[in-house]
Amino acid sequence: MDHQEEKVKLFGMWASPYVLKVKWALSIKGVEYEYLEEDLRNKSDDLLEHNPVHKKVPVLLYHGKPVAESDVIVEFVDEAWSHRGGRILPGDPYERAMARFWVRFVHDKLSPPIWKWFTTAPGEDQEAARGASVEQLQVLEELLAVGGKEFFAGESVGLVDLSLGAMAYVVPMYEEIVGVRLVTEERFPSLSAWMGRFLGSPPVKDHPPPVERLIPRYRAMREAFLKMG
Structure with missing residues (x-):
């Protein structure tokens, strides 16, 4: 499938530096995504379903599959879109x-x-x-x-x-x-x-x-x- 056709969603919260870090990584790779703002005092069913372990943002949804924890997400973004944008992790x-x-x-x-x-x-x-x-x-x-x-x-x-x-x-x-x-x-x-x-x-x-x-x-x-x- 063409990477441009991939459905990517990001569950986040405006004040979170971890969410911002993921946004920056997606920007480096030129990845388009739908951003979903969460109220952490009243978490959505979707967030709880996609991150049942930590129940926190950020969560990246890629082809319906969730990736949680900002450091994990950043490395995933670098690998999933290795053909686009700059390298986030060194090649060596x-x-x-x-x-x-x-x-x-x-x-x-x-x-x-x-x-x-x-x-x-x-x-x-x-x-x-x-x-x-x-x-x-x-x-x-x-x-x-x-x-x-x-x-x-x-x-x-x-x-x-x-x-x-x-x-x-x-x-x-x-x-x-x-x-x-x-x-x-x-x-x-x-x-x-x-x-x-x-x-x-x-x-x-x-x-x-x-x-x-x-x-x-x-x-x-x-x-x-x-x-x-």
Whole structure:
């Protein structure tokens, strides 16, 4: 069957960075799809049917077959439309393994301290979280600085860029809400430049993050965590 005739649907939610990541991957490949917005407080029967394990978005529907979890979906998109658009995963097996390694780094080592810094009141705990965040950001700064790459994948957006993509717009929002800078051009020149390049890249310009709607949402999240603390 011609790939252009494939029926592709994406179940998502406007504020989810994971859904946005999948939209960016689909944009890189030039894949047309039907987008279905979900109310996560009142999940549709279709979403529950297609993702009965996690009951979350994103879910990609391909020929009626569901693919769940954003990282899995991104790799699937790269393979299913391997003949179209740019490569998301490197072709070399070692480089592909390293890309997956850095995706895990984002999930396991980078995101947790940044989230803790954002949701903790000023004091020793927040400073400790900030220090841990800076330490992990420095790892990425050095990785990106080697060879002076435009993106983590080289000259175009790839798997690691997509996994880090939310950081490019979420961290500045966190900084605005908390009132403290985390990523400065002086300390992280390569990372700062990458954030600007990523937000200006074609897939992101096709699907820009809804920052104006997200700021009050994240502000309310922080206030809720501070009240619990």
